[in-house]
Amino acid sequence: MKTVLITGANRGVGLALVRQYAVDESDVIACCREPAKADELQDFAESSGGRVRIVQLDVGGPTSITALKSTLGDxxxxxxxxxxxxxxxxxDQSAARIDPENWVTTMRVNALGPILISQALIDNLKRGSEKKLVAISSAYGSSGKYFGEGYASASNRYAYRASKAALNNGMRGLARDWADDGVLVGILDPGFVRTGMAGESALGSSSSISPDESARGIKDRIRLLGPETSGVFQRFWGEPIPW
Ligand SMILES: NC(=O)c1ccc[n+]([C@@H]2O[C@H](COP(=O)([O-])OP(=O)(O)OC[C@H]3O[C@@H](n4cnc5c(N)ncnc54)[C@H](OP(=O)(O)O)[C@@H]3O)[C@@H](O)[C@H]2O)c1
Known part of the structure; x- marks a missing residue:
């Protein structure tokens, strides 16, 4: 029986991953910021026969990450x-307008949080049989793509794009530094997914996918994650993305 920990588990891609891993008979530690308001997750956890355990976690709060580690122990x-x-x-943050507070918050949640969580849980991972550490990134974190004509939608996302580029860089560092411990690191773009984050634009787009489709691809990538794909930035269907 596998144990899988997922952050942002109360909605969107995170909730779809919780459902799919639980159906596959994994034990799921479903982390979310406000468990009392996570109705869908609560309902699913209640019907899961004890397979899904909900734990409070604000990924932007180092004390919350420390508390998570205390709850999980070894x-x-x-x-x-x-x-x-x-x-x-x-x-929107652009060449014409940067909001410094927002930039820092976006960095804290998207880039710093995952690194601190990984550090806090490295011993737990080393005790596991799969030792797989995954970051859900974004193709917008690529500096080699989404540049120039045809990519206007990406041009006003300075803070988000910088945060995902920083996440990628940190995760690639962990892939190198923890390789000798057998830890494998997946860096995955989930696609253009119809969630709260993608908003209205995804609803009317033929290139958007459901959270379930995204989660299926992510799960496949994680299943196939090995030394050759550790530290590689990939689409949810496996295509490598330039840094
Ligand atoms: N949707 C897309 O098209 C798309 C594209 C590329 C990358 N991504 C990436 O995919 C991942 C999942 O996004 P999604 O599309 O599922 O978005 P979503 O539906 O907006 O869900 C975001 C999740 O993150 C949680 N979260 C935000 N800040 C948090 C914090 N400080 N502490 C703990 N949890 C926090 C939210 O919890 P609350 O309910 O408490 O806010 C929610 O569970 C994200 O990393 C996103 O950048 C998404």
């Missing part, structure tokens, strides 16, 4: 999925 965890993320408010 329990082995096979897969840690850093999924929680934000667009930032305001979402």
């Amino acid at each position: 329990a082995p965890i096979d897969i840690v999925i850093n999924n929680a993320g934000i667009n930032g408010t305001p979402k």
Whole structure:
């Protein structure tokens, strides 16, 4: 039986991952910021026969991360999925307008949080049988893509894009530094997913996918994660993305 920890588990891609891992008979530690308001997750956990355990976690709060580690103790965890993320408010940050507070908050949640969580849980991962650490990133974190003509939608996302690039860089560092411990690191773009984050634009788009489709692809990538794909930035269907 596998144990999988997922952050941002109360909605969107995170909730779809919780459902799919639980159906596959994994034990799921479903982390969310406000468990009391996580109705869908609570309902699913109640019907899961004890397979889904909900734990409070604000990924932007180092004390919350320390509390998570105290709650989990030395329990082995096979897969840690850093999924929680934000667009930032305001979402638009451009060459003409940068909001410094927002930039820092976006960095704290999207880039720093996953690294601190990984550090806090490394011993739990090492005790697990799979030792897989995953970050749900975004193709917008690529500096080699989404540049120039045709990518206007990406041009006003300075804070978000910088945060995902920083996440990628940190995760690639962990892939190198923890390789000798057998830890494998997946860095995955989940696609253009119809969630709160993608908003209205995804609803009317033929290129958008459901949270379930995204979660299925992410799960496949994690299943196939090995030394050759550790530290590689990939689409949810496996295509590598340039840094
Ligand atoms: N949707 C897309 O098209 C798309 C594209 C590329 C990458 N991504 C990435 O995919 C991941 C999942 O996004 P999604 O589309 O499922 O978005 P979503 O529906 O907006 O869900 C975001 C999740 O992150 C959680 N979260 C935000 N800030 C948090 C914090 N400080 N502490 C703990 N949890 C926090 C949210 O919890 P609350 O309910 O408490 O806010 C929610 O569970 C994100 O990392 C995102 O950047 C998404």
